[in-house]
Amino acid sequence: MVSSNASYYNDERIARVFEQQEDFESDKPFYLKLLGDTSRKVLEVGSGTGRLSRALSKAGHEVVGVEKAEPMLARAQELLEQEEVPQDSRPSYEQGDVLGQSPPANDFEFVLIPEYTLGGFLDRADQERVLQYCNLALKPGGTLVIHTYLPNPSYFASLKLGHVGNAVREEVATVPLEDTGEQVAITKTNHYSRVSGNVSSEVFYDVIAPDGTVRRTIKHVASHAFTPAELDVLLRGSGLEPVEWYGDFDSSPLSEESHELIVVAARP
Structure with a gap:
């Protein structure tokens, strides 16, 4: 059993092909619609090579990506240069460990844990610490969005x-x-x-x-393959209130046929 994913994400060869390997695009319209037309202050937990953070920043949002793996951060910067993203439309990236550090600020309007990232924390105590980190990062009334998969x-x-x-x-x-x-x-x-x-x-x-x-x-x-009930308990135990559950990025309701699991939670 894999006890840590560090070796995987710290391999520069994987960082080089990571975005093409995942080939994940369907979430971008969902997040852009959720954030709206007003510029929002957004924290992405586990920003990887910057696939989502680039899209949100180009749309005018102030995005900070926190990523632990140096090869992923290096690739994120490389892709900003390759795509010639203007300086004023770029996300900022910080190397950080959400299990051992405080968030870069506590006034984010949105915190995103996209593309199955939360599942990479295999231990229950670590999952709780990640959600507590998110709670600390959010301003009162702020929104957390988690995307994982629904066990089939x-x-x-x-x-x-x-x-x-x-x-x-x-x-x-x-x-x-x-x-x-x-x-x-x-x-x-x-x-x-x-x-x-x-x-x-x-x-x-x-x-x-x-x-x-x-x-x-x-x-x-x-x-980790989360069930909705498991996520509900984790969120509430971290002081966050689930408000919406979706089964796909078209905002369809969660059902037995769903493959994706998207929960929107609020900090009271």
């Missing part, structure tokens, strides 16, 4: 359960490396623990050279 019983039933069953290899993405002419083929296998509620992934990065030579790197990463 039929999918989980197909996964290797502990040492039972066979791991199924899933294709993730194939990413071209334009500067070298290589391609990175990314696949993974997932294992699920009913005891911890964690999904552990073995991710294969096959770098394919133009001559067909393949170099393989294997990395391990894990995430």
